């Protein structure tokens with residue numbers, strides 16, 4: 001294993017040298033800096049595992065150094081050395097994210113122990129992050145699981161447009177896989193070796209969001225202690241994924257429109273135009289068209305954003321994806337929780353097929369994780385699934401007896417068709433289009449599921465009851 005690198009920062013050169021000598025003997029690679037500013041320069045040039053720093057220093061002091069480090073891409077842990085009279089400062093430092101502090105005069109054994117513990121924690125954290133990374137290998141094509149025909153068609157379109165500059169708008173309910181699809185598009189484009197940068201318009205206040213997106217110049221507002229690049233600049237040459245675009249404020253919408261039209265940005269508080277070469281992918285979980293109609297979203301921006309439109313259907317409209325997704329999550333969580341679950345029992349699959357999945361794929365992922373943990377045997381049985389899923393499945397079921405897979409699928413298919421018909425006011429042309437089937441197929445299925453009678457009997461509400469009667 002490569003030796004760990006430590007940077008010792010103290011304005012007293014004797015302290016620096018003696019710590020260097022001691023830590024070198026312990027097997028660490030040690031460098032020193034006599035003030036905060038030169039420490040910062042060193043960190044910018046090479047990575048350190050740990051920084052051991054005095055707090056009181058002329059110029060950039062220890063606390064300032066810590067704050068500056070946060071803005072850098074450094075994973076270094078920081079331990080402060082402080083005089084007895086300055087423990088308040090050390091406590092503040094811990095609140096700001098320092099790992100620990102030790103007091104002067106330095107007790108060598110205590111220092112060595114603290115360093116060792118910090119480095120151990122750091123490597124655990126790294127293992128954990130790389131495990132997470134391995135479990136979400138974005139670059140693997142087979143990571144995106146689907147079997148449904150609507151998804152196949154969507155993916156065909158994705159492959160056609162992936163390697164173009166076209167701005168993409170992904171719509172879909174929460175948890176349908178919008179973020180995953182955005183990453184996938186980036187991976188399929190020739191920008192894949194350049195950054196993929198994500199930002200959500202829903203999570204931040206307007207001012208913060210603006211400075212995150214466009215960056216700011218030093219002094220632009222209180223707390224802007226140095227120039228900062230925004231996400232657009234970070235994504236240069238690559239892709240920016242703007243999630244929850246429907247939440248963008250009117251002011252931000254104007255700024256985004258400008259980037260889309262002119263391909264330039266301006267940092268907050270700055271007056272220089274910075275050209276950016278970025279592919280833009282946006283996502284929304286509400287209909288942007290409706291937002292436009294309600295005058296909450298600019299129409300001109302809508303057309304700029306919606307060059308290619310990808311609508312991910314909710315999970316309840318692509319039931320054939322449930323089995324492959326469940327299988328995929330079982331494999332994944334076997335790994336995480338050291339289990340050896342082989343798959344779903346037929347009855348458990350039936351339960352999953354009957355449920356409505358308001359939380360879509362994310363909800364399925366959580367359910368499978370729990371089931372993998374709780375499963376007593378090799379196969380997941382209905383009893384390992386959450387009660388609300390079992391119960392809701394029973395409610396919407398034509399009978400309480402075990403269904404064959406065909407029956408379960410037929411039942412679900414009927415429900416989906418019925419919903420589509422109601423959504424399109426029983427216009428068969430529109431409904432067939434929405435379902436991705438021909439009018440004849442729709443007609444035949446309506447006959448098979450006795451949906452013609454259903455309409456005539458005026459069965460609008462009480463869908464489930466009618467279904468029971470019709471199928472039962």
Ligand SMILES: Nc1ncnc2c1ncn2[C@@H]1O[C@H](COP(=O)(O)OP(=O)(O)OP(=O)(O)O)[C@@H](O)[C@H]1O
Nearest residue numbers: 143144145173174175176177178179180285361362
């Ligand atoms: N087709 C798929 N194959 C494999 N995993 C999927 C698929 N679709 C979604 N997932 C997984 O489901 C979870 C939710 O997906 P994701 O975060 O992309 O959804 P989202 O639509 O962006 O959600 P939100 O609206 O909350 O932002 C993630 O863990 C993702 O990896």
Ligand SMILES: [Mg+2]
Nearest residue numbers: 178179180243
């Ligand atoms: Mg998302």
